[in-house]
Amino acid sequence: MSELHFIVNGKSVRVETDGSKPLLSVLRDDLNLRGTHFGCGTEQCGACMVLIDGKPAHSCSREAQTVAGHSITTVEGLSQNGALSPLQQAFLDEQAGQCGYCLSGILISASALLAANPAPTRAEVIAALDPHLCRCGIHNRVIRAVQKAGAAMAGAPR
Amino acid sequence: MIDTKLPLSLTDNPILSQWIAFNEPGRVRVGSGKVEIGQGILTALTQIAAEELDLGVEQVNLVSGQTDVSPAEGFTSGSYSIAVGGASIRLVCAEVRALFLDRLAETLKCPVAELSVANGKFLRNGKGTGRDYWSMAVEIDLERRASGTAPVKKPSSYRIVGKHLPRLDLPAKISGKGFVHDMAPNGVLHARVLRQPWRGAHLAALDEAAVRKAAQAPIDILREGEFVAFTSADETAIMRAAEAARTLAKWDGGAPVPDDAGTPDWLKRQSARSRTVETGVQTPAQGNRVVEASFSRPFLTYSSIGTACALAEWKDGHLNVWSHTQGPAVLRDWLARALKLEARQVTVIHTHGAGAYGHNTADDAAFDASFLAMRHPGRTIRVQWSREDEFLGAPISTAMAIDLRAVLDADNKPADWTIEIWSPPHAQRPGMNGNANFSSETALPNPLPMNPLGDVPDERGGGATRNAVAIYDLPRHRLVHHLLPEVPIRTSSLRGLGAWANVYAIEMFIDELAELAGEDPIAYRLSLLSDPRPRRVVETAAKISGWFDKPKLPEGTARGFGFARYKNIAAFAAVVVEAEVAEDIRLKRIWCAADAGLVISPDGARNQVEGGIIMGASFVMREQVKFAGGRVANSTWDDYPILRFSDIPDIDIELIDNPNEPALGLGEASVGPTGAAIGNAVARALGKRIRDLPLTRERIVATLMAD
Ligand code: FES
Ligand code: FES
Numbered sequence: 001m002s003e004l005h006f007i008v009n010g011k012s013v014r015v016e017t018d019g020s021k022p023l024l025s026v027l028r029d030d031l032n033l034r035g036t037h038f039g040c041g042t043e044q045c046g047a048c049m050v051l052i053d054g055k056p057a058h059s060c061s062r063e064a065q066t067v068a069g070h071s072i073t074t075v076e077g078l079s080q081n082g083a084l085s086p087l088q089q090a091f092l093d094e095q096a097g098q099c100g101y102c103l104s105g106i107l108i109s110a111s112a113l114l115a116a117n118p119a120p121t122r123a124e125v126i127a128a129l130d131p132h133l134c135r136c137g138i139h140n141r142v143i144r145a146v147q148k149a150g151a152a153m154a155g156a157p158r
Numbered sequence: 159m160i161d162t163k164l165p166l167s168l169t170d171n172p173i174l175s176q177w178i179a180f181n182e183p184g185r186v187r188v189g190s191g192k193v194e195i196g197q198g199i200l201t202a203l204t205q206i207a208a209e210e211l212d213l214g215v216e217q218v219n220l221v222s223g224q225t226d227v228s229p230a231e232g233f234t235s236g237s238y239s240i241a242v243g244g245a246s247i248r249l250v251c252a253e254v255r256a257l258f259l260d261r262l263a264e265t266l267k268c269p270v271a272e273l274s275v276a277n278g279k280f281l282r283n284g285k286g287t288g289r290d291y292w293s294m295a296v297e298i299d300l301e302r303r304a305s306g307t308a309p310v311k312k313p314s315s316y317r318i319v320g321k322h323l324p325r326l327d328l329p330a331k332i333s334g335k336g337f338v339h340d341m342a343p344n345g346v347l348h349a350r351v352l353r354q355p356w357r358g359a360h361l362a363a364l365d366e367a368a369v370r371k372a373a374q375a376p377i378d379i380l381r382e383g384e385f386v387a388f389t390s391a392d393e394t395a396i397m398r399a400a401e402a403a404r405t406l407a408k409w410d411g412g413a414p415v416p417d418d419a420g421t422p423d424w425l426k427r428q429s430a431r432s433r434t435v436e437t438g439v440q441t442p443a444q445g446n447r448v449v450e451a452s453f454s455r456p457f458l459t460y461s462s463i464g465t466a467c468a469l470a471e472w473k474d475g476h477l478n479v480w481s482h483t484q485g486p487a488v489l490r491d492w493l494a495r496a497l498k499l500e501a502r503q504v505t506v507i508h509t510h511g512a513g514a515y516g517h518n519t520a521d522d523a524a525f526d527a528s529f530l531a532m533r534h535p536g537r538t539i540r541v542q543w544s545r546e547d548e549f550l551g552a553p554i555s556t557a558m559a560i561d562l563r564a565v566l567d568a569d570n571k572p573a574d575w576t577i578e579i580w581s582p583p584h585a586q587r588p589g590m591n592g593n594a595n596f597s598s599e600t601a602l603p604n605p606l607p608m609n610p611l612g613d614v615p616d617e618r619g620g621g622a623t624r625n626a627v628a629i630y631d632l633p634r635h636r637l638v639h640h641l642l643p644e645v646p647i648r649t650s651s652l653r654g655l656g657a658w659a660n661v662y663a664i665e666m667f668i669d670e671l672a673e674l675a676g677e678d679p680i681a682y683r684l685s686l687l688s689d690p691r692p693r694r695v696v697e698t699a700a701k702i703s704g705w706f707d708k709p710k711l712p713e714g715t716a717r718g719f720g721f722a723r724y725k726n727i728a729a730f731a732a733v734v735v736e737a738e739v740a741e742d743i744r745l746k747r748i749w750c751a752a753d754a755g756l757v758i759s760p761d762g763a764r765n766q767v768e769g770g771i772i773m774g775a776s777f778v779m780r781e782q783v784k785f786a787g788g789r790v791a792n793s794t795w796d797d798y799p800i801l802r803f804s805d806i807p808d809i810d811i812e813l814i815d816n817p818n819e820p821a822l823g824l825g826e827a828s829v830g831p832t833g834a835a836i837g838n839a840v841a842r843a844l845g846k847r848i849r850d851l852p853l854t855r856e857r858i859v860a861t862l863m864a865d
Contacts, residue, residue, distance in 0.1 A: 018374070021394045029393055034342060035334020039463045039512075040545040041397075044795040047463055075334035088332045095324060095761055098769055099196030099513035100331025101464040107332070129803045133795060135463050136196050136513045137772030138765070139806040 004068045008033070009077030019065030024048045026064040027074060035075040035104045039133070046132030049105035050074050056109045056131075075104035078111060087111055090149035091142070098136030106132045110146045118150045164306045167191065167246040171229035172303045177250040180295035184278070185219045186211060188251070191231025191487055192243035193223035194327060196513040197825055198762035199239045201326045205758055206244050209318045210251035210311060211291075212275035215326075223486040223508025230487030233587060235516070235651065240758060240821045241728070253308035257298050262289060313756055313817040320817060322761050327510065338482050338509035339467045339542060346469070347537045348393040350400035350544070351526045352386040353551040354601050355789035357646045358412030360384060365406050372402030380533065383603040387530055389539070400544060413646035414788025420557035422454045422850070425580040430640035435616075438634030441574035447566040449671060453663035453849045457783035458555040458652055459792070461800055464512025465543040466519035470527035472535050477504045479531075481524035482511025485587065489521055492588040493528050496599050496606060504528075515773065516652035517587045519543055519552045525596035546793045551597050554783055554790075555652030556582040556645075558622060560663040570675035571686065577626050577664070578638040582645040583613040584621030584655040597648070611643040614655065619725040625657035625830060628664045629723050630686035654724070654826040658774060659851075661722040661830030662837055666847060669719070669838045679719050679838065680705055691753065692730055695814060696721055698751035699732035702812050714738055715746065716842035720834030722827075729754035729827035733771065735835035736807075739843035741855050743779055743836065745807040750828055752811065755819035764811050767828045771809055774832035776801040779853050 002019045005012070008031060015030045022041070027033045027050070039047030041060045048060040051073035078085045084092065087110055097103055106129060113120055113128040120128070125143045134142070171177065171191075179187040188207040194200045200220050208215045221228055231243055255275060262280055263270040266287065274281045279290040313320070330336035352364075361384050370377060373388070375395035380387045386407075388399040418424045469480040477499065483489045486506040494501040511520060527541040543551070558581040565574035586595045592609045599605055613621035620626065623639050672682035680700050687693050699719070700706055711717070716739070721732040730753040736746040748771055757763045780799045784791045792798040833851075841847040846861050 018392075018394065020374070025394045025397075029342075032342065034340035037334070037337070037339060037464060038542070039465070040795065042545065042794055044545075045463055079333060084329075084332065091332050092324065092328060095328065095765060097196075097325065097328045097331055098198070098765060099462075099464075099511070100328065101337065101462070101512035103331055104334035126803045126806075133463055133800060133802060135461055135515070135773070135800065137769030139772065139803050140768065140809055141765070143803075 004064055006068065007071040009073055017064065020063050022060055023062045023064045023067060024059040027059060033074050033076050037101060037104055046105040047102055049108040051108055051112055054112065056112045075107055078107055086153050087114065087149040090145040090152060094141045094145040094148065096138050096141035096145040098138055102132060102134040106142055113146065114150050114153060118154045120147065120150060165242045165245040167229065167231045167242050168249060168304055168306060174250060174254060174302055174304050175300040176229045177247065178254055178300065180291050183292055185217050186213060186291065187219045187221055188247060189228040190220060190222045190243055190247065191229045192234045192239040193484060193486065193508045194510055195234060195484060197766055198325050198759055201323055202240055202758040202762060203244055203247055204326060205318045205323055206247050207251050209316055210248055211255050213278050215318060215323060217278055225486050225490045225506045232488060233485035235484055241823045244758065244821060248310055249306045250304055252310040253304055256308040258291060258294055261294065261297055319758050320760065323759060336510050338469065338480050338511050339464060341469055341480060343538045345537065346540045347389050347391060347534060348396050349387050349389045349526065349530050349539050349541045350396045351598055352400060352403045352407060353547050353597065354384055355409055355550065356412050356414045359409040360411035361386065361407060362410045363408040364403060368406055369399050369403045373399040384601040385598055389530065404546065415647060415785045417785055419785050420457045422452065422559040425557060425559045425642065428642040429644050430642055432638065432640045435637045440634060441565050443565050448563065449566065449674065450563045451667055451670060451849060453560040455558050455659040455851045457557045458777060458781050459549060459552055459783050459798065460515055460518040460652060461798065462512040462514060462518055465545055465548050466523035467511060467542040468523040468527040469538055469540045470531035471538045472531040475503060477528055477531060479504065479506045479524050479528055480509045481506055482509060482514065482520045483524055484514055484520065488589050489524055492594050493525060496525065496594045496596060497528060497532060516555065517553050517650040519548060521588050522551065522597040526598050529598065549792045549798065550790050553586060553648045553650035556584060556649035558656060558659050560659060562663055562667045564671060572632055572671060574634045575628065575632045576636040579622050579626060580640045580642060581622035581656060582642045582647065582649040583611045584649065584651055585614045586648055586650040613641050620656065622656040624655045624725055625660045625722055627726060629692060629726060631688055653773060654829045657724060657826065658777060658830035658833050661720065662778065662833045665720040665834030666837050666849065669841065670847065683721060692723060695730040695732045695751050695753050698812055698814060699734050699749055702751060702810055703734035703749035705734060714740055714843055716839045718835040718838030718842060720831035720838060722830045724823065724827040728823040731827040731831045733828060733831040733835040735832065735839045737836060737839040737843065739840050741859055743840060743853060745775060745805065747807050748809045750811045751814060752827060753814040753816055754822045754824040756817045756821040757813060758821060760813060763813055763824050766825050767811050768809050770826060770828035771832045772801055772806060774829035775836055778833035778836055778851050782852050
């Protein structure tokens with residue numbers, strides 16, 4: 001057991017845990033942030049995607065202690081004061097979801113894409129989301145939602 | 159006309175109070191035994207209830223799959239949810255509304271025709287009466303049988319059904335919430351089960367000390383018979399233990415599966431129960447052109463993105479189970495049997511999981527958790543499967559071999575048609591054939607006896623024979639079905655069961671006949687379709703894709719077509735695929751026309767059709783469960799690839815507006831036609847037909863190299 005420190009969704013947190021556990025387990029079990037999901041544990045599906053210092057990273061197979069001290073964003077960190085982010089709103093507007101299990105990871109990667117490139121082409125969205133699997137087949141809706149969110153964010157007053 | 163003959167759900171749950179309660183001011187509880195599996199059913203059923211009761215959608219509290227209060231409606235499967243569950247809710251709500259209005263008419267001594275309902279309030283000649291459902295609820299006895307005779311609304315008067323209503327469950331999911339996986343009650347005990355690698359396998363050795371060491375934290379190990387479970391308050395510890403145990407365990411005995419399982423040769427060698435169904439008069443082969451072709455599909459798996467998860471708690475003689483099962487009431491009954499309890503001692507609470515596309519591991523996980531809960535009274539047990547166990551232990555969608563033979567008449571039309579199918583059963587859900595069908599149950603000492611297996615009967619859509627009868631005008635049809643009931647694999651239902659493989663074979667074969675006749679594939683099909691309804695679907699797909707404009711396509715790119723009516727009674731779908739075929743297939747664009755009669759939620763319907771297209775494409779292009787060393791050899795998405803973002807083309811969907819026809823199940827309709835359209839596009843691009851699936855790079859290369 002050791003004490004690890006992270007910035008999670010903008011807040012500084014300390015947690016007493018086994019640092020060799022996957023980051024995903026620390027988020028879900030120790031910090032009770034259960035929006036990030038387990039799909040495979042082997043970096044193949046993207047259900048567990050989080051941002052580490054703003055970059056998408058699989059949390060399922062990364063030891064928590066290797067990212068101690070870093071800034072982590074989970075799906076819970078996308079909404080601000082309980083309000084959906086423009087990206088989440090675009091997913092709702094496009095009804096981009098069936099079972100929704102894949103969504104928290106996809107939203108994370110999409111948010112990183114839009115932060116770097118607010119007007120991605122279809123090909124760019126696809127490249128950013130290719131680490132994510134969705135078995136229900138909502139891919140085209142997701143692509144549209146990401147592009148619309150980018151447009152909405154670019155048009156919104158800053 | 160909307161059919162008012164009582165749907166099955168209503169004959170099974172005939173009392174109005176099983177469906178509806180006015181127990182909360184301003185809100186109506188409507189029960190459903192159908193459950194959300196990502197298909198938007200909660201939203202669609204809410205629309206139906208609000209429509210018939212004249213409520214706002216926010217006034218409907220749809221309680222689904224909670225066995226203590228919801229009606230028992232079997233499984234949510236086979237596109238039955240809207241057609242059967244929705245029809246029941248429509249009839250119940252119409253009847254309840256009529257009971258209230260009749261009563262009010264008596265009280266006010268006025269004709270019922272003067273009364274109407276708005277947001278649950280009763281109006282007379284458009285003016286408030288001061289009465290509503292809630293104030294009158296005490297006067298209406300709902301402990302009575304549904305008659306199913308109250309008039310339902312005319313589709314032309316619909317305000318809510320057929321209009322866009324955003325999915326009610328999506329806001330939570332967009333925030334990562336709402337799944338059974340996310341339940342984390344205090345003091346939960348996590349568990350993982352060591353799965354048997356094949357049926358009847360005996361655990362010859364397991365180095366428990368090594369397993370405990372791998373866990374890196376204290377765990378408990380429970381062993382009964384061939385059942386082994388690891389429990390701990392720390393989920394990571396049992397994940398590590400289970401992973402170590404999977405490699406450490408030594409198994410023998412039982413029925414390991416041979417490596418060639420699933421090939422046509424292997425299928426045709428298995429012991430069979432055979433039957434023939436014939437219509438029409440035989441046309442002799444002699445003097446006529448005879449065409450024959452053999453097709454096959456491999457074993458497939460569900461591959462939901464989330465693994466199975468369940469929680470269970472045994473307290474004060476009652477078992478509560480949270481599960482993403484597709485059949486909450488059936489699960490309750492069979493958990494009770496397998497655990498030697500009364501059904502009333504068990505409550506199953508449906509809680510959302512990842513998409514279920516058939517009989518996946520949800521029920522198995524529920525059994526694991528329930529069994530362990532009874533060994534740990536008072537504790538909540540949480541079981542979640544590993545991805546490797548999903549591949550290894552999930553029911554398997556069975557391989558099939560399909561032979562087709564046609565005797566052609568002078569116009570090159572099929573005068574005599576035979577389809578011959580070899581297939582293990584497509585359904586081993588809990589309760590089917592009177593078996594519990596929980597994977598761990600058979601690993602325990604003294605399992606319930608196992609009854610012989612059958613397939614889904616034809617009158618319920620069939621399993622291997624689903625869509626085996628081609629929809630075309632065939633004067634003589636012969637179906638030979640070899641059910642292979644002794645295959646030592648838990649074969650069960652995946653989206654469409656045998657339908658998509660039969661559609662693949664039939665639609666590839668029809669293309670072959672069209673080519674022999676020197677006709678355009680769609681024109682040839684139309685010449686075999688006299689019924690205007692399917693013709694319109696085929697013609698619409700041709701129109702939206704510009705099929706008959708014969709667009710000039712680049713070298714190596716071709717279009718293919720596929721068509722079917724799911725189960726020959728549900729929705730129609732016709733699909734055009736444009737694909738570029740080199741060593742790999744690249745989908746360029748897909749068009750689909752579908753007719754599902756009355757569509758309750760148009761956007762939800764499109765979402766389902768598109769999901770079916772993508773899954774159908776994935777099935778035929780990529781997927782295959784293989785066996786090695788007696789067990790499933792796939793353990794990751796590297797060796798069981800499914801379509802991903804970079805594979806998905808633009809997809810155009812046209813839903814044919816047909817609101818005066820009954821709502822038809824839509825979830826599976828596009829799967830088969832899409833696969834067939836891809837097969838036909840590949841055949842046209844290569845100049846060779848690939849009849850054995852999947853259409854992998856190796857197979858394409860081998861086909862190109864052959865002769
Ligand atoms: S759970 Fe991390 S990629 Fe699948
Ligand atoms: S919506 Fe179900 S896996 Fe993506």
